[in-house]
Amino acid sequence: MTALVVAMDGPSGSGKSSASRGVARALGLRYLDTGAMYRAITWWVLREGIDLTDPGMIAARAEEPVLQVGTDPVAPTIGVDGVDVAGPIRSAEVTAAVSAVSAVPEVRRRLVAEQREIIGAGDIVVEGRDIGTVVAPDAQLKVYLVASAHARATRRAAEVAGSTLEAQRADMARRDHLDSTRVTDPLAMASDAVELDTTALNLDEVIAEILRLIKERT
Numbered sequence: 001m002t003a004l005v006v007a008m009d010g011p012s013g014s015g016k017s018s019a020s021r022g023v024a025r026a027l028g029l030r031y032l033d034t035g036a037m038y039r040a041i042t043w044w045v046l047r048e049g050i051d052l053t054d055p056g057m058i059a060a061r062a063e064e065p066v067l068q069v070g071t072d073p074v075a076p077t078i079g080v081d082g083v084d085v086a087g088p089i090r091s092a093e094v095t096a097a098v099s100a101v102s103a104v105p106e107v108r109r110r111l112v113a114e115q116r117e118i119i120g121a122g123d124i125v126v127e128g129r130d131i132g133t134v135v136a137p138d139a140q141l142k143v144y145l146v147a148s149a150h151a152r153a154t155r156r157a158a159e160v161a162g163s164t165l166e167a168q169r170a171d172m173a174r175r176d177h178l179d180s181t182r183v184t185d186p187l188a189m190a191s192d193a194v195e196l197d198t199t200a201l202n203l204d205e206v207i208a209e210i211l212r213l214i215k216e217r218t
């Protein structure tokens, strides 16, 4: 049987990470969080003091940081030049800057190549924004997760200590806009993806539906 690749795309807070990890764990597959890779490069750009408003400078140095990416769905890891950045990449500072860095074509070219190398022989669930359209267009199953803006902001506000619903809603609207209007690889649903609205579903129900879709395809 062909090695399985499942592509999971969708906007911020739609549940991609939680559902992808759950599916990978259930089936003994690997898991790749491509958003963590864009966040890791962003962490490095900020640490280097590179001007975020200068895409040319970000592009010129895009190949410099070396990423270490772990694909165990139980304990995914991410490092930059040997530094564990799993915590820092979730900071408000990185979240505010990541759309600008991920819009730089040289950053995307570099990371898409690395992502394809990690996907390699398959048996992996890959989540992000452009997986079904650009990174793995031949994936056996492509799922596009959506949820209402209210549900997404409520979930995030519950997760981030000290945050409010309104702040989360504003941040997601800003990132959705930047992620879907960038010139290279914008957030878009692949024509052969299955759209799954998670607004009224709990996480177990989402995972069960994706497992059902995988069974149907394989």
Ligand SMILES: Nc1ncnc2c1ncn2[C@@H]1O[C@H](COP(=O)(O)OP(=O)(O)OP(=O)(O)O)[C@@H](O)[C@H]1O
Pocket (backbone or CB within 6 Å): 010, 011, 012, 013, 014, 015, 016, 017, 018, 019, 035, 155, 156, 159, 198, 201, 202, 203, 204, 206
């Ligand atoms: N179906 C669901 N029902 C309720 N809560 C959920 C559901 N799916 C995910 N969550 C919760 O919503 C939050 C966001 O989920 P998750 O991080 O998986 O989204 P995401 O799409 O990967 O977001 P991002 O793109 O910003 O990384 C988490 O706190 C998660 O536990």
Ligand SMILES: Nc1ccn([C@H]2C[C@H](O)[C@@H](COP(=O)(O)O)O2)c(=O)n1
Pocket (backbone or CB within 6 Å): 012, 034, 035, 036, 038, 039, 098, 099, 102, 127, 128, 129, 130, 131, 175, 179
């Ligand atoms: N394949 C991807 C994955 C992520 N991004 C960008 C867009 C997001 O704002 C940012 C962080 O992703 P998250 O951790 O919130 O999933 O990275 C992208 O452009 N392409």
